[in-house]
Amino acid sequence: MTAVDLRPTAPTSGPPPSGRLPRLLPGTGGPGLDDHLRRWGPLDAPVGQDELERSGLRGRGGAGFPTAVKMAAVRAAAGRDRRRPVVVANATEGEPASAKDATLLTRNPHLVLDGIAATARSLGADRAVLCIADGSAGPAASAERALAERRGSDTVAVEVVRTPDRYLAGEESALVNWLTTRRAVPTLTPPRPADRGVDGRPTLVENVETLANLALLARFGAAWWRGLGTDEEPGSMLVTVTGGVERPGVYEVGLGFELAWLLSAAEAGPTAGVLVGGYFGTWLAPDQLAAAALSRASLARLGASPGCGVVAVVPSSGCPVAETARVAWWLAGESAGQCGPCVNGLPAIAGALVELVDGDPAGTAAARVRRWSEMVRGRGACKLPDGAVGLVLSALDTFGDHLEEHRRHGRCAANQGPPVLPLPLPRVGRFPAAA
Amino acid sequence: MSATITSPTDWYIARGTGLVALVLFSTAVALGVVGVRRWRSSRWPRMVTAGLHRSIALLSVCFLVVHIVTAELDRWIGLGWLDVIVPFRSHYRPLWVGLGTVAFDLVLAVTATSLLRRHLGHRLWRAVHWAAWLLWPVALLHGFAAGSDTRSGWGLVVILACVWLVASAAIWRVGGTLVDRARSARGTAPPLAVRLPVPTVPPTVPARQLVGSTPRSSP
Amino acid sequence: MTFRLRIDPIGCDGHGLCAEVLPELIGLDDWGYPVVRRSDVPPHLERAARTAATMCPKLALSVRAPASPVELTPSRRAPRKPRGRDRVQP
Numbered sequence: 001m002t003a004v005d006l007r008p009t010a011p012t013s014g015p016p017p018s019g020r021l022p023r024l025l026p027g028t029g030g031p032g033l034d035d036h037l038r039r040w041g042p043l044d045a046p047v048g049q050d051e052l053e054r055s056g057l058r059g060r061g062g063a064g065f066p067t068a069v070k071m072a073a074v075r076a077a078a079g080r081d082r083r084r085p086v087v088v089a090n091a092t093e094g095e096p097a098s099a100k101d102a103t104l105l106t107r108n109p110h111l112v113l114d115g116i117a118a119t120a121r122s123l124g125a126d127r128a129v130l131c132i133a134d135g136s137a138g139p140a141a142s143a144e145r146a147l148a149e150r151r152g153s154d155t156v157a158v159e160v161v162r163t164p165d166r167y168l169a170g171e172e173s174a175l176v177n178w179l180t181t182r183r184a185v186p187t188l189t190p191p192r193p194a195d196r197g198v199d200g201r202p203t204l205v206e207n208v209e210t211l212a213n214l215a216l217l218a219r220f221g222a223a224w225w226r227g228l229g230t231d232e233e234p235g236s237m238l239v240t241v242t243g244g245v246e247r248p249g250v251y252e253v254g255l256g257f258e259l260a261w262l263l264s265a266a267e268a269g270p271t272a273g274v275l276v277g278g279y280f281g282t283w284l285a286p287d288q289l290a291a292a293a294l295s296r297a298s299l300a301r302l303g304a305s306p307g308c309g310v311v312a313v314v315p316s317s318g319c320p321v322a323e324t325a326r327v328a329w330w331l332a333g334e335s336a337g338q339c340g341p342c343v344n345g346l347p348a349i350a351g352a353l354v355e356l357v358d359g360d361p362a363g364t365a366a367a368r369v370r371r372w373s374e375m376v377r378g379r380g381a382c383k384l385p386d387g388a389v390g391l392v393l394s395a396l397d398t399f400g401d402h403l404e405e406h407r408r409h410g411r412c413a414a415n416q417g418p419p420v421l422p423l424p425l426p427r428v429g430r431f432p433a434a435a
Numbered sequence: 436m437s438a439t440i441t442s443p444t445d446w447y448i449a450r451g452t453g454l455v456a457l458v459l460f461s462t463a464v465a466l467g468v469v470g471v472r473r474w475r476s477s478r479w480p481r482m483v484t485a486g487l488h489r490s491i492a493l494l495s496v497c498f499l500v501v502h503i504v505t506a507e508l509d510r511w512i513g514l515g516w517l518d519v520i521v522p523f524r525s526h527y528r529p530l531w532v533g534l535g536t537v538a539f540d541l542v543l544a545v546t547a548t549s550l551l552r553r554h555l556g557h558r559l560w561r562a563v564h565w566a567a568w569l570l571w572p573v574a575l576l577h578g579f580a581a582g583s584d585t586r587s588g589w590g591l592v593v594i595l596a597c598v599w600l601v602a603s604a605a606i607w608r609v610g611g612t613l614v615d616r617a618r619s620a621r622g623t624a625p626p627l628a629v630r631l632p633v634p635t636v637p638p639t640v641p642a643r644q645l646v647g648s649t650p651r652s653s654p
Numbered sequence: 655m656t657f658r659l660r661i662d663p664i665g666c667d668g669h670g671l672c673a674e675v676l677p678e679l680i681g682l683d684d685w686g687y688p689v690v691r692r693s694d695v696p697p698h699l700e701r702a703a704r705t706a707a708t709m710c711p712k713l714a715l716s717v718r719a720p721a722s723p724v725e726l727t728p729s730r731r732a733p734r735k736p737r738g739r740d741r742v743q744p
Contacts, residue, residue, distance in 0.1 A: 187664070188662055188663075188664055338663070339664060340666060340668045340686070341685070341687050344687075345685070372684070375689070380663055381664045470711075473669060473670075480671075480674045481670060481671050481674060482674045482675055482709055485671060486709070552713065553707075553708065553713065556713065557713040560713075
């Protein structure tokens with residue numbers, strides 16, 4: 001066995017076949033430690049930087065940043081500042097339509113914890129934190145049970161920290177800010193958490209799905225891990241399918257899987273539009289679905305991105321523009337309130353969008369939405385204004401014909417049923433007023 | 436060396452510059468206070484308010500320095516150089532003159548932090564600048580009680596004018612801020628269309644796997 | 655060496671003095687917050703740019719030389735010397 005062979009030496013029958021699903025979701029067996037070890041074998045190797053680079057793994061939290069680059073940055077910062085880094089596992093899942101992180105933690109917590117352990121060992125970290133939102137009681141309980149089963153066997157004990165139930169609480173700098181100062185609002189970056197994060201130390205913040213992938217990489221290496229997906233975009237991803245489908249749920253697919261197949265597997269009915277990537281994502285019209293696959297390259301051709309893996313189907317009895325207006329209002333209310341353009345611009349845009357849904361009696365709503373969207377883009381400390389603006393403009397561009405109907409007849413006849421895109425129950429209180 | 440009889444010039448200059456410094460300082464405080472309300476017009480941009488505040492404040496410091504130096508030189512008051520920064524040590528009206536020393540200490544702090552603002556950062560500067568609220572009444576009291584002109588006649592008029600200047604600025608600011616805050620607290624309610632309760636994705640969704648990845652060629 | 659304007663969006667409170675001092679480079683949006691039209695400062699406006707940065711009540715505007723190629727932003731405080739547990743083992 002050569003020095004770089006990272007496969008476990010325990011008496012298992014070797015790695016499972018590489019091109020098979022499920023990987024991140026458990027096939028058979030429960031979430032307990034015994035089942036986990038029986039399935040995957042023990043983990044006794046850290047994640048090698050070379051293996052990580054060969055794998056091409058990208059973050060699964062929504063931004064899709066190459067994990068090898070991030071880890072190298074943390075390693076470099078730790079060496080430069082001579083401080084031990086911190087590993088933060090992000091399971092906050094503030095995206096209301098997404099359930100993949102909750103599912104992963106509930107069904108396969110040990111794979112996530114393995115990923116944390118492997119990363120911590122690889123970086124020489126002395127602190128590891130698993131962040132779960134206050135509202136996620138189930139996943140938190142599962143994580144605590146799994147940690148109790150592992151007590152003592154990990155070099156770095158994982159600390160479970162609860163975060164507020166706010167959309168931005170899971171943003172990288174906001175999460176670090178919460179851990180450092182108990183304020184879950186984004187901070188100005190640079191410096192990025194990889195350079196200066198929790199308590200000023202280099203911090204690796206990764207989504208739990210990414211860490212679960214890292215656990216498999218650590219065991220079986222890059223070649224095995226690339227057995228799924230495509231050459232340019234290897235691996236599998238978790239997709240939350242919701243909305244007008246008979247079989248909603250969290251699906252694990254290889255990257256490059258065709259969207260139309262996924263929708264038929266989920267038994268989607270006739271659709272007015274599909275939102276891909278979450279509430280920072282992009283709308284796809286029904287005629288665009290045939291050409292779409294779940295990969296960055298394919299979706300980029302349609303102006304979209306996989307994001308955090310949400311596929312939300314609005315049935316033909318619904319109105320995607322009305323849904324967008326509601327989400328836009330909610331996003332406006334989720335503003336941290338730190339930056340003027342966001343605090344003022346997002347409610348203004350949402351208000352104009354509601355006017356559009358009502359038929360745009362003044363005739364200026366669409367122009368105002370576009371004007372304010374350009375005004376607000378890129379002028380916040382975080383990506384909330386950009387994401388909201390992207391969603392809104394994508395609705396205007398994709399559903400232009402439908403909006404014509406709204407202009408002619410006011411509220412559209414399609415919007416009969418209850419709304420489809422999930423949002424947390426309305427909070428008591430009001431949206432910030434425009435100044 | 437025995438105390439010589441000083442000319443009254445120092446004494447007069449001390450009184451005069453003291454009053455001028457107080458008037459200038461009150462003007463600067465008033466400008467700073469109203470600046471917070473962000474008032475502007477096409478012919479009076481905000482940078483004029485801000486610039487005047489800064490210039491007049493620095494000018495008042497100049498007059499203050501002359502006031503202190505001439506007060507020092509005047510032997511009858513009996514101040515040593517240490518009394519410039521350590522209060523309540525003079526022989527002449529120790530309490531009221533001492534207040535002037537206290538005011539000067541605060542002026543030193545506010546001026547130094549303001550001049551070095553870019554290097555100290557906003558939060559430290561702001562914390563010290565709040566001392567101006569303490570500084571002005573102390574300076575006013577010193578002027579009123581330690582001064583020789585200020586209890587009658589035009590001296591009193593000047594003191595009252597300073598009080599009026601700062602008090603009306605403060606009332607304009609505080610009152611306006613309260614009104615603004617009440618107005619924005621009412622907020623904007625989301626329109627009816629979006630107030631419907633919405634379904635959330637159930638926490639334990641069925642997890643499904645799809646074997647559908649494209650066949651792999653060997654790496 | 656060209657200097658660049660940068661606005662800290664969290665610190666900025668929309669006072670708008672920068673747009674008064676430097677209207678050639680900074681405009682205001684519909685809510686009074688500054689929009690940097692051109693971030694590169696031409697030499698004849700350098701002095702005005704520095705004045706604008708000094709006048710900002712929140713010190714949210716900065717005029718600085720372009721960032722060095724190294725990704726780390728130099729901070730005012732040097733990295734803390736390692737102490738005790740923090741020290742990286744050789």
